[in-house]
Amino acid sequence: MKAVTWQGKRDVRVEEVPDPVIEQPTDAIIRVTSSGLCGSDLHLYEVLAPFMTEGDILGHEPMGVVEEVGSQVTGLAPGDRVVVPFNISCGSCWMCDQKLYSQCETTQVSDEGMGAALFGYTKLYGQVPGGQAEYLRVPQAQFGPIKVPDGPSDDRFVYLSDVLPTAWQALEYAGVPDGGSVAVIGLGPIGDMACRIALHRGHRVFGLDHVPERLARARDRGVQTVDVSDSDTDAGDVVRELTGGRGPDSVIDAVGMEAHGSTGSKIAQHLAGLLPDAVSQPMMAKVGLDRLSAFYAAIDMVRRGGTISLSGVYGGQTDPLPMLTLFDKQVQLRMGQANVRRWSDDILPLLVDDADPLGVESFATHHVPLSEAPSAYADFQAKRNGTVKVLFKP
Numbered sequence: 001m002k003a004v005t006w007q008g009k010r011d012v013r014v015e016e017v018p019d020p021v022i023e024q025p026t027d028a029i030i031r032v033t034s035s036g037l038c039g040s041d042l043h044l045y046e047v048l049a050p051f052m053t054e055g056d057i058l059g060h061e062p063m064g065v066v067e068e069v070g071s072q073v074t075g076l077a078p079g080d081r082v083v084v085p086f087n088i089s090c091g092s093c094w095m096c097d098q099k100l101y102s103q104c105e106t107t108q109v110s111d112e113g114m115g116a117a118l119f120g121y122t123k124l125y126g127q128v129p130g131g132q133a134e135y136l137r138v139p140q141a142q143f144g145p146i147k148v149p150d151g152p153s154d155d156r157f158v159y160l161s162d163v164l165p166t167a168w169q170a171l172e173y174a175g176v177p178d179g180g181s182v183a184v185i186g187l188g189p190i191g192d193m194a195c196r197i198a199l200h201r202g203h204r205v206f207g208l209d210h211v212p213e214r215l216a217r218a219r220d221r222g223v224q225t226v227d228v229s230d231s232d233t234d235a236g237d238v239v240r241e242l243t244g245g246r247g248p249d250s251v252i253d254a255v256g257m258e259a260h261g262s263t264g265s266k267i268a269q270h271l272a273g274l275l276p277d278a279v280s281q282p283m284m285a286k287v288g289l290d291r292l293s294a295f296y297a298a299i300d301m302v303r304r305g306g307t308i309s310l311s312g313v314y315g316g317q318t319d320p321l322p323m324l325t326l327f328d329k330q331v332q333l334r335m336g337q338a339n340v341r342r343w344s345d346d347i348l349p350l351l352v353d354d355a356d357p358l359g360v361e362s363f364a365t366h367h368v369p370l371s372e373a374p375s376a377y378a379d380f381q382a383k384r385n386g387t388v389k390v391l392f393k394p
């Protein structure tokens with residue numbers, strides 16, 4: 001089959017690889033019909049390169065049709081249409097019982113001290129072959145895949161794998177009070193969808209980014225946008241002014257470790273990427289290499305006693321944090337990988353609603369064949385050609 005493979009820093013290629021086969025009685029094989037390209041893939045494309053191996057199959061946002069199931073997969077049959085959550089969870093361990101599916105104790109990558117295995121995501125997360133491919137082996141298929149109805153287009157459902165539950169959890173963790181306000185920093189797919197969900201819930205929503213078409217997309221749906229590229233304006237001051245001087249009740253950081261405006265850490269990330277993996281892996285995990293400007297902005301902006309919800313991915317350890325401000329402002333902080341199946345049943349009704357309240361039908365900016373993966377990755381990273389969300393159509 002054809003698959004998008006990682007070959008080096010900023011080097012992905014479509015290669016012919018062996019078709020996946022059932023390895024465990026709890027596996028299923030699906031034929032992939034749509035597969036998203038995510039901001040998390042961009043971390044692998046460059047910054048997290050030391051944790052990758054040449055030939056790794058990328059992708060963690062797939063949906064498709066079941067081809068074959070293992071003997072213990074009783075809830076699925078060939079022909080079923082399914083979306084595959086990006087985290088792999090068993091559904092029956094202690095953590096899964098708490099609905100903390102991204103911490104599943106059956107699939108935890110304990111050798112690395114990490115949580116549940118993820119598709120297409122580095123040695124830290126189990127090096128499981130990913131879903132930007134024609135076929136995918138789905139471990140723990142007795143629990144993971146979400147069955148969706150035949151009929152509506154893939155675009156209706158594919159974001160259940162990651163974007164929707166991640167943005168939904170961002171809002172749940174943000175704890176915005178009824179009629180309250182939330183600022184969303186970063187208007188990539190995750191931040192954009194978080195804004196849509198927040199508007200749907202009746203909150204007042206501020207959206208911050210520096211990419212004109214991303215700001216425009218959010219503004220068109222009713223978000224009050226702030227362009228952070230304007231160096232004369234302090235984003236915190238702008239949002240405070242719009243909220244009676246107090247700041248928003250909640251702030252969602254949908255940027256993560258590759259934030260713009262943190263020059264020192266950017267150089268450190270770059271240098272770590274040049275070192276041999278054996279040196280740079282421990283360095284990246286143990287030393288602070290995150291670019292924290294979005295998080296710092298969130299700490300500055302949130303009102304006293306408010307909540308910050310981090311959905312952007314961070315990776316370092318010893319980055320300096322303004323503990324004085326966090327403590328004095330009495331900030332609440334929640335974060336983590338999305339527990340996909342925790343939210344999917346809550347979201348599904350919005351996706352089969354003819355009115356398409358979250359605008360998923362027109363959310364993707366690009367539908368491309370796998371063969372265009374190299375240019376799609378490059379365009380998404382450079383934010384070129386209006387690239388906000390790419391769906392591969394294997």
Ligand SMILES: NC(=O)c1ccc[n+]([C@@H]2O[C@H](COP(=O)([O-])OP(=O)(O)OC[C@H]3O[C@@H](n4cnc5c(N)ncnc54)[C@H](O)[C@@H]3O)[C@@H](O)[C@H]2O)c1
Nearest residue numbers: 039040166186188189190209255256259260312313337338
């Ligand atoms: N928690 C989870 O389960 C989960 C799931 C999916 C993605 N993520 C993470 O969410 C983040 C966003 O993903 P995405 O797909 O939307 O990616 P993306 O890279 O397209 O979005 C990031 C956006 O932030 C903007 N940005 C960068 N620096 C900024 C700054 N200082 N201030 C304001 N805006 C800034 C960029 O212009 C871009 O639009 C990534 O870190 C990704 O890894 C987390």
Ligand SMILES: [Zn+2]
Nearest residue numbers: 038040061162
């Ligand atoms: Zn993703």
Ligand SMILES: [Zn+2]
Nearest residue numbers: 090093096104
């Ligand atoms: Zn589990």
